[in-house]
Amino acid sequence: MKNPNGFGNVFKLSGKRRRPYVARVTIGWDSNTGKQLRHVVGYFATKQEALKALGSFEYNPKAIGFSKLKFKEISDKWLEEHSKNVSEKTVHSYKLIYRQYIQSLDSLIFTEIKLIDLQTHINKLGERVSTGTLKRVKSVLSMIYNWAIKNEIVEKNYAEFIEIGKHVAKVKRRVFTNEEIKILWANKGSDLADTILILIYTGMRVGEMTSLKKSDIYLDRMGIITGSKTEAGRDRFIPINENILPLIKKRMENPTEYFLVNNRKRPYSYQAYRKYFVNTLYRLQIENHTIHDCRHTTATLLSKMGANPTAIKNILGHSDYKITEKIYTHKDEEDLLKAINTMK
Template structure:
């Protein structure tokens, strides 16, 4: 069946190739001749027809940075995990949305260099932003919106770390205990008294908690932290017992469902605002390590509990710490 006028065309390439179907669209007429644009190459005719139906041509001089981002992210997010996609969305919204309405053709090297230089971020995060920019502009080149990638000419400067670690003071910890009935305050205290990373905490499963022997088994991003034993201070046993529900898969849930990092982070920020406290989630873990050190707990035990490979000692020493020793160590925190 013939496609309607203005729909475009789909045709098959010769030879042995994986993507042999081509979708092509007429975007304008000049002197009676069609100006066509290749929409893409596809494995099947149906895929090509679907792409042609969804294709919307925007004149290069008018397409905005946000429009290119939307087109790129729709395709890119199909090939990456949910957490990675969420991270990119967050980075874009916070740091790159300021140029949403600028035509991508008008974004010059000097403008992007100024934007990048003004990022008040750590080097790691700044490099993530540069990587996202490069992928967006590479996509723009492949789709013939621009001719060259200005990010290739971006000069990278070393950003100073702006993350300030601030422990919860003894007065603030007492304040949290006095407000234990507020939503999520118990989770903050559990992290302060265990040193669990937020990812470990949200991924902690009920099956990996031993209430009777006062410990859990936590996974981690680091080799030293994989499947490590984390003891429970006696003060938080009632908090853990109250949240412990055998029918659930995960320890921290909302309506019997696992809580995502972004959801918990938003709730944590609001809680800190409501309590007039100025802390990040990681301050909980930092507080735990500081409290353990101040209580003169054995450095080997501290390293073992928090999952660090080196706490000014060798791994060979602290791998011999057993469960009872770790529980004694964590109970040194008042």
């Protein structure tokens, strides 16, 4: 039976295909040639599915313009608009999350992505990252989808339905030992050993250090203004330990805007810094650590030195000392306090 005028048409592609039925509508006419301008609504497994899609299709020029864009193109448009309302550091953190955990979706057609695709992606990530990281990935995905809904590209925010599951610790944290810290000091002028010491003695997150500008460092006040992850951590003052002051001054001599830059005078990406971090430890024959172990070492050292709990939570950027005490402080047979005091 022929479809009514303006309803569109369904036809079947030749060959063996998973979705051989094409639903197509006419959206206008070419003023020069007089030929129809057609829009493909989608590809379907059955004729009934294709007809149903035609029946629910509503012409929207703006949405059609986005219909074949890939995930990366949509996410770029979201970030371009969203970055106008948040800080530069927040934008930097979004970019880090995207590059590390979302980038593999880049080539997918955005409007064709279903919940099962996103859930499969999250499940694979869950094999190697923490629940907290998965929640941050879900949050970014949800913001991208909300932007797409606002612009009438899709109707549902599939990211909201992603299931994270209960918390499971993925990595056993290990503080740097007395001997390992001594090795770092002995090699402070090579590779990125000095930056590992700076992370240990400040408690900065790696993203905070890689996005740190020299203008955020106040040598006259012996402190650094940084922080982006939480409200408690934002714009916090981190005092500069006198042991690492020469390391910071040395980095400040670079004629660049950012504190830590690569050979091209640009800030390190997380992946690039992590590669050098791992290689540096390997070269120095230090047992493998995660970058976050530096932050755990900071909390442990401060705790063992008897620092005020309020000071510890403020340095680390936590809203509650219980968070610091539960997650970050590790009891160790090594007397790290003595090691810190004897280092020159």
